[in-house]
Amino acid sequence: MQTEQYSLVLRKKQKADTVRKQCKMCGxxxxxxxxxxxxHNANGKNIYQFAIYKCPKNHSWNKKLDIYKSFSEHVDPANLVETEFNLIQDGEKISLFKSTETFYEINISSAEGxxxxxxxxxxxxxxWSRTEIVQKIKNGEILLNNRFTKPSQKLSIHDKILIVVK
Known part of the structure; x- marks a missing residue:
């Protein structure tokens, strides 16, 4: 039994868009x-993400993009174990077909979006199709942070996806 470790950086593709709205400063x-x-602003157990928009006179408006839940299981840097992760590049796909039982660990090193x-x-x-992946999540062959989860679970930084291929 062997374990392969990967690191994944998730970034939502962003483009500059425009919005017509009332500028309170320009009137x-x-x-x-x-x-x-x-x-990002933190308020209790929630973390809010905002996009910053500017009018031609450089007045700003903040558009709320998303709300994330904070967590209390903080990591102690002294207890971290150095490991080598293969970085999955944007557009790259990994193949999970091996002759022996293999564990794949994918760590989310950054999640913007x-x-x-x-x-x-x-x-x-x-x-693997998305339908196959959903079935594997429901069967417990894919775990998030060593726990059963639902397919629609949102990913965040430092999440660990464990995939068992038999």
């Missing part, structure tokens, strides 16, 4: 342009 309807800068577990695995695993 008129104007075009706000997305600066593609993102801001909202990503579902089943969709993300379908994007990065070769030869």
């Amino acid at each position: 008129k309807v104007t075009i706000f342009t997305d600066t593609t800068i993102r801001r 909202s990503f579902r577990l089943d969709r993300t695995l379908a994007d990065y695993i070769e030869d």
Whole structure:
């Protein structure tokens, strides 16, 4: 039995868009342009992500993009064990067909945006359809942070996906 470890960086493809809305500082309807800068605020157990928009006179407006749950199981850096992870490049797919029973561990090293577990695995695993991935998640062959989960579970930084291939 062997274990292969991968690291995955998730970034939502962003493009600058525009919105017509009332600028409170200018006092008129104007075009706000997305600066593609993102801001995060924490409030209790929630983390809010905002996109920063600017009007032509450089006044800002913050558009709420997403709300994440914070967690209390913080990692002690002194207890981290150094490991080598193979970085999965954007557009690259990994093949999970081996002759022996193999464990695949995929660590999310960065997550900018909202990503579902089943969709993300379908994007990065070769030869498995999303339907097969959903079935494997429901059967417990794919675990998130060593726990059973649902296919629509959102991924966040430091999540660990464990896949057992028999």
